Amino acid sequence: MEYTINPGIRSGKVRIPSSKSYAHRLLICSALSGEKTDIDCYGISKDITATADCMRALGADISIGDNNIIAVNPIAACENSSLQEGDGSDFDKELKHLYCGESGSTLRFLIPVVGALGVNGVFHMEGRLSTRPLDDLLNELEKHGMSFNKEGDLLYCSGQLTAGAYSIPGNISSQYISGLLFALPILMGDSTLEVTNTIESKAYIEMTEDIIMSMEVSLVKEGNNYKIPGNQKYKAPDYSLVESDWSNAAFFLCMGAMSKEGISMNAMNLSSKQGDKKIIEILKGFGANVIIDGDVITVKADKLMGQTIDASEIPDLVPTISALASVAQGTTNIVNAARLRFKESDRLNSTANMINNIGGRVTETEDGLIIEGVQSLKGGTVDSVNDHRIAMASAVAACGSKGNVKVLDSGCIAKSYPNFWIDLESLEVTDEQ
Numbered sequence: 001m002e003y004t005i006n007p008g009i010r011s012g013k014v015r016i017p018s019s020k021s022y023a024h025r026l027l028i029c030s031a032l033s034g035e036k037t038d039i040d041c042y043g044i045s046k047d048i049t050a051t052a053d054c055m056r057a058l059g060a061d062i063s064i065g066d067n068n069i070i071a072v073n074p075i076a077a078c079e080n081s082s083l084q085e086g087d088g089s090d091f092d093k094e095l096k097h098l099y100c101g102e103s104g105s106t107l108r109f110l111i112p113v114v115g116a117l118g119v120n121g122v123f124h125m126e127g128r129l130s131t132r133p134l135d136d137l138l139n140e141l142e143k144h145g146m147s148f149n150k151e152g153d154l155l156y157c158s159g160q161l162t163a164g165a166y167s168i169p170g171n172i173s174s175q176y177i178s179g180l181l182f183a184l185p186i187l188m189g190d191s192t193l194e195v196t197n198t199i200e201s202k203a204y205i206e207m208t209e210d211i212i213m214s215m216e217v218s219l220v221k222e223g224n225n226y227k228i229p230g231n232q233k234y235k236a237p238d239y240s241l242v243e244s245d246w247s248n249a250a251f252f253l254c255m256g257a258m259s260k261e262g263i264s265m266n267a268m269n270l271s272s273k274q275g276d277k278k279i280i281e282i283l284k285g286f287g288a289n290v291i292i293d294g295d296v297i298t299v300k301a302d303k304l305m306g307q308t309i310d311a312s313e314i315p316d317l318v319p320t321i322s323a324l325a326s327v328a329q330g331t332t333n334i335v336n337a338a339r340l341r342f343k344e345s346d347r348l349n350s351t352a353n354m355i356n357n358i359g360g361r362v363t364e365t366e367d368g369l370i371i372e373g374v375q376s377l378k379g380g381t382v383d384s385v386n387d388h389r390i391a392m393a394s395a396v397a398a399c400g401s402k403g404n405v406k407v408l409d410s411g412c413i414a415k416s417y418p419n420f421w422i423d424l425e426s427l428e429v430t431d432e433q
Contacts, residue, residue, distance in 0.1 A: 003391075003410035003421055005398040007379060008429040009301075011261035015423075016249045017043025018242035019274060020416055021204060023070075024105045025211045026240050027051050028113065028182055030072040031060035033215060033236035034079045039070040041242045046415045047103040054098040054110055058117060072236070077117065078186075095120050102127040102344055102415060107155075108175035111137060112183035115146040115161030123155040127386060130155075132342045136169055137176045163189030163230050170199030170224065173339075178208040185217045185232040193226040200312050200339070203275035210273060243269045246276040247316050248417050249297075253279055254324040254396045255427075256299030257288035263427070264298040278314050282321055285309075286328055306330035306373055311337035318369070319351045319393035325371040326360040327400035338367035344415070345387040354382045354390055358397060358405055379403020388415040395424050 018041040028051065030037045041048065044064060052062045052070065061073035073079075096119050100106045107123055111134075114121045130153045138148050144166065146159040161183060168176050177195055184191040199205070209219060215234040220227040244267050256263030270277070270292065280297070283290050285307045289300040306328050311318050318337055325332035340347035352362040352369060359378035363370040379401045384391035386409045398405040413420045 001409065001411040003407045005395050005405045005407065005424070006429060007398055007401040007403055007405070008431050009259045010255045010399055010424070010427040010429060011259045011263060012427040013264045014252045014427070015042070016244040016252070016265050016268070017045070017417055017419070019245040020045055020048050021105070021207060021245070021274060022211070022242045023048045024051050024109060025178070025208055026242065027055060027062070027070065027072065028109055029211055029215050029234050030236040030240075031055040031058070031062070031074050032078050032113070032182070032186060033074045033234035035074065035236040035238075037072050037236035038239045039072065039242060040068065040240065041070055042068050043417065043419060044068060044070070045418055046101055047105065050099065050101040050103045051106045051109075054100065054106055057096045057098050057121075058114070058119060074236070075117070078234070095122060097122055097124065099124045100126070100129060102129050104129060104132055104173075105175055108134070108137065108173060109179045109182060111157060112141060112161065112179040114157055115141055115144075115159060116183035116186050118160040120158045121156075123157070125153045125155065128344055133172050136172055137179070140166055140168055161187060163187040163191045165192045165194070167194040167196060169197045170195040171197040174199070174201035174204045177205050181208050181212060181219065181226070181228070184228045185212070185219070185230065186234075187230045189230045191228045191230065193228060195224040199224060201275055201315070203273050203313065207273040243272060246272060246274040246279060248420075250276060250279040250317055250320045251392050251396055251420075252423075253283060253297070253299045254320050255399045256301075257283055257286060257304065257324055258301050258327065258399045260301050261428075261430075262289070262298045262300035264296060266296045268295055268297050270295070275313050276317055279317060279321075282309060282317070286324065304328035304373075306332035306371070308333040308335065310335055311340075311368065315340050315343075316389060319347060319354070319389045320396055322351050322355060322362065322369060322371055323393045323396035323400075326355045326362070326373060326397060327376060328373040330373055332371040332373070334368040334371070336367055337369070343387070345385040345390060347387065347389065350385050350387055350390045351393070354394055355397060357382055358401060360397070377401040379405050381406045381408065384409045384412055386412045388412045388417070392417065392420055395420075
């Protein structure tokens with residue numbers, strides 16, 4: 001599938017879909033609960049569907065309605081409290097097939113959960129997911145009763161996870177830590193979790209902590225370490241509303257930074273634990289005019305200047321802010337972004353190619369990008385390499401382009417933002433350059 005983006009500045013209003021980061025976490029905790037719940041989630045993506053499908057495979061009854069309500073009837077073993085017996089019931093011994101798609105969150109969150117449930121499972125991975133880092137997580141789980149066998153895009157796991165002392169590095173993926181935090185409270189005994197090395201993406205771990213504790217599960221945090229009582233049970237509320245997604249908002253906010261009229265969106269939680277809320281600070285750093293009125297955010301153009309951006313806490317924003325930086329005056333240096341080489345694509349390489357192929361000037365470094373701003377891009381063809389964030393960042397670049405931008409594999413946006421092209425077309429297009 002190809003999509004051609006007409007050049008020109010965009011302006012107008014956009015409704016941003018719900019945060020998939022929050023939706024993943026709410027789905028998992030709700031399925032582990034003894035309570036039925038409804039999750040109000042606007043704009044359900046492939047990644048969210050993958051987590052829902054995996055929780056169904058584990059025994060939850062989950063339905064997704066036309067009005068974006070995800071109804072969760074929890075896993076029977078959790079609802080009946082039989083997990084606390086730790087007896088590895090017959091329910092758990094049948095091989096469960098868990099289809100993750102390309103969702104790293106789904107895979108890394110659920111590997112420890114499968115062990116906590118005592119399930120024999122096989123994770124089906126697509127795209128580059130099977131090449132993304134897992135070793136540190138699997139090695140630690142093997143010390144506590146689980147076994148793994150990887151065959152190409154399949155990861156087989158078995159064994160009953162046991163309580164005890166866990167240690168995991170914090171500088172590879174925050175998803176390792178979140179996955180363990182989901183699983184350890186439902187084990188028979190008490191556990192500890194030591195997080196070593198520098199912790200990256202702390203905001204996502206805090207998001208996990210908040211959701212877990214909102215369901216009456218206790219975590220005792222001391223610095224970077226946790227004491228986690230066992231034999232606990234999640235208690236989901238009757239209804240949860242998933243807040244809007246800052247990662248997806250960033251695409252349109254960056255477009256607004258090129259527009260005199262600007263782009264607005266409402267229902268944005270300025271107190272959110274989402275790390276990508278930092279886009280506001282980054283846009284101000286570029287020199288954009290950021291206007292906040294309650295939960296309404298409007299971004300308008302002003303003189304844009306390059307800056308140095310530490311991407312260690314906001315890796316998903318790099319393609320988006322790079323597209324904006326390509327038409328800002330001066331040089332933008334993006335640093336501490338080495339983890340991007342292990343996403344749906346090598347995102348440092350694919351971001352550089354995206355911009356260079358349409359007339360920009362980007363140089364890769366080992367852990368980042370050097371972007372020399374140009375007055376305008378010329379347009380051309382972008383290979384999204386089936387990476388949703390590259391495809392959508394191309395739309396930001398098109399706002400600073402003189403010619404059309406054709407995006408190959410444009411359907412990959414369904415991974416996180418299925419209606420992105422529709423929302424883009426809803427905006428007014430003008431030539432302000």
